[in-house]
Amino acid sequence: MKFSFGKSLSKAFKAQKKISRLVEKAFKAPQRKPIRARPTSPPKTVLVETAGFGSNPGRLIMKSFVPATRLPKNPALVVLLHGCRQSPDSLDVATGFSVLAKERRFVLLYPEQRRANNAQGCFNWFRPSAVARDRGEVLSVKQMIEHACERHRIDRSRIFVAGLSAGGAMTGALVASYPHLFAGAAIIAGMPFGSARDAMSAMRAMKLGATPPPGGWGKPVTELTPQATSWPALTVWQGMDDRIVNRTNALACVAQWLEVRGIDESRGRLEEKPWGRLQSWKVAGELKVALYLVRNIGHGLPIKKRTTSTRRSEDPFVLSAEISAPAELMWLWGLAKHRA
16 A cells, blocks of 8 residues: 555645746735835834734734824723734735824724745635635634623724735624624725635636626625624725736625625616715615725725825725815724815
8 A cells, every 4th residue: 555645735735836826926026106105214013012912713913003102981992903914013004094083082902923834924805715714714703703792891893904915805704704893894996705715716806807606796694693683884995007906806806795785786776086986886875885996006005195294104995086085984984074
């Protein structure tokens, strides 16, 4: 009897290296109009790491920002998930979310992926074990949220979540698993929940567009949380020139959450904007789902140039545009009185 464990193991290592190279190549694609920093020393991080927030089955890192000024009695909580080859610190410096937290007096939470979990620093949105309800990385993030809620007396009716790229895909997984937890969510250059089961299928779906599962895009969500009766308002953001995540994935995200809510796609309102195209679906005047298609940007989070400051650093996935996603989300989530 002959055993071929050596050959099988060799093939597995080769496949793993190939996947890693594909991911690295994809995220080295040139981006348009990145926000560039002035030639100064690297900005000092304002985020603080917290240990011992729970059992942490996903082995993630918890970082947060709490304004030094006195918080309201029950502040809001904003959860932000970074993309591949990013860190919470780089994303925060580039977007200025901690500045907004200080101005608007809310608590900011940044889950962080470890390189030991993913060589490219991506959240493992494509691994069923990482996004299964009450398991893996989604449970780690939920534990971080619970810890922040208890420590800062968060208003549980004002918890919001947003993510970029792999973080956007993980945002969809969090909303699918814990819809009652969030009042609003934003998937930025992300993927629909249930669109991949491993790294290879994830890369294929990102490049070519995810294939709808049997039963439609809503099925993976409703099967995960069949008891859910309410869902947070959700926005999907996509650069029209994105060469890393195919635009059809943004349409799939929209289709997914419209199906979950039982909203007919034809009921949407389409508006042409100076920055691109906005399509929104409302019920009784209340926003349920919206799609932001942003012109002249590739794969990343849009932000207006004029919102830059000396704290901002270069980040290839935070892109100059005619609309600022952070500012728009502040208004949508009721954390700003006026639309920027």
